Amino acid sequence: MTLQESQLGDKSEHRLTRFGEYSLMWRVFRRDPLALASLVVIIVFILGAIFAPLLTAYPEQGRGVPNILEKFKPPSSTHLLGTDYLGRDVLARILFGGRISLSMGFLVVLIAVLIGTPLGAISGYYGGRLDNLIMRITDIFLSFPSLLLAMAIAAALGPSFINSMIAIAITWWPWYTRVVRAQVLSLRERYFIEAARSIGVSNLTIIRRHVIPNILTPVMVQGTMDLGSAILTGAAISFLGLGVQPPTPEWGSMISNGRIYFIERPWFAGAAGVAIFMVTLAFNLLGDALRDAADPRTRRVAP
Numbered sequence: 001m002t003l004q005e006s007q008l009g010d011k012s013e014h015r016l017t018r019f020g021e022y023s024l025m026w027r028v029f030r031r032d033p034l035a036l037a038s039l040v041v042i043i044v045f046i047l048g049a050i051f052a053p054l055l056t057a058y059p060e061q062g063r064g065v066p067n068i069l070e071k072f073k074p075p076s077s078t079h080l081l082g083t084d085y086l087g088r089d090v091l092a093r094i095l096f097g098g099r100i101s102l103s104m105g106f107l108v109v110l111i112a113v114l115i116g117t118p119l120g121a122i123s124g125y126y127g128g129r130l131d132n133l134i135m136r137i138t139d140i141f142l143s144f145p146s147l148l149l150a151m152a153i154a155a156a157l158g159p160s161f162i163n164s165m166i167a168i169a170i171t172w173w174p175w176y177t178r179v180v181r182a183q184v185l186s187l188r189e190r191y192f193i194e195a196a197r198s199i200g201v202s203n204l205t206i207i208r209r210h211v212i213p214n215i216l217t218p219v220m221v222q223g224t225m226d227l228g229s230a231i232l233t234g235a236a237i238s239f240l241g242l243g244v245q246p247p248t249p250e251w252g253s254m255i256s257n258g259r260i261y262f263i264e265r266p267w268f269a270g271a272a273g274v275a276i277f278m279v280t281l282a283f284n285l286l287g288d289a290l291r292d293a294a295d296p297r298t299r300r301v302a303p
Helices: 003-029 033-050 059-063 090-126 128-142 146-157 161-187 191-198 203-239 251-261 267-294
Strands: none
Touching: 003 267, 033 090, 033 267, 059 090, 090 128, 090 161, 090 203, 090 251, 090 267, 128 161, 146 161, 146 203, 161 203, 191 203, 203 251, 203 267, 251 267
C-alpha cells in the first residue's frame, strides 16, 4: 500500500468515526425532552423572523410605519399583542425585531468563532513565545467586563447594527481562544498528530486538516450556549441607545421605548422581554443538552 492510499484510508476511517460520534450525540440529544422543546422554540422564532411579512397583517408597521390613530390598543383579536405608542402592531414588531436580534446573536458568535478558533489553535499548537503573546492579549480583553467594554466600543464607533455587532464580537473572541487552546494542548500530543509530523506534513496543514476538525464539537457547544448571551447583550446595548436605531425594530429598543408606559400599558415592552427571555433560555438549554451529549462521561444511551 502506498503512502497516499494509506492517508486516504485514514481520512475515510476518520470521517466514519466522526459521523458515528455525531450520530451518538443525536441519539443522546433526542432523548432529552427539554432539549427538543428548546430546539422547537428556537426554530419557531427563526421561522417567525424569516417569514415575518407573511405572518402578520401589518408588515409595514413591523418595519416602523406609524399608525397614530391606533396607539395604545390593548391585546385583541385585531392586534393579538396590542399596539405601541405609535400605533404599530406589537406582534409585527416582535417578528420583524427577531430578524435583527437573532441576526445579531448569530453574527456575533460567528465572528468570535472565526477569530478565536484559529488563534487558539495556533497558540496551543506552537506554544512558546507565540502562545504567551496571544494569551497575554487575550488576558487584556478578559480583564474588562465584557458588557462594559462592548458599550464603550459601541459608543466610540457610533450607534448602529454593524457597530454594535462588532463591539460585542471584539469582547467575545477571547473565550473561544481559551477553549480551543485548552483542547489543542492535549490534542497535539496524540499519535495521529505525531504521525502527520513524521511524514513531513506542514504545521499549518496539520492545524487546518487535523487539529481544527477535532475541536469543532466543544466550539459548537460553546457557541450554542453563547448565542443567548449574545442576543441578550445586543438587546442591552440597544436598550441603552447604542445599538439599532428607531424605527428599525429590535427587542432591546422596544423594551427601552416601552418602559415608561409599562405600569399602565405593559404589553409592548413585556412582549419583547418575554421574547428575549424565551430565546435566551432556549439557547442555554440547547447548549447544556449538546454539552451533555458531547461528553462521553455524561452519556446515557440505551442499548
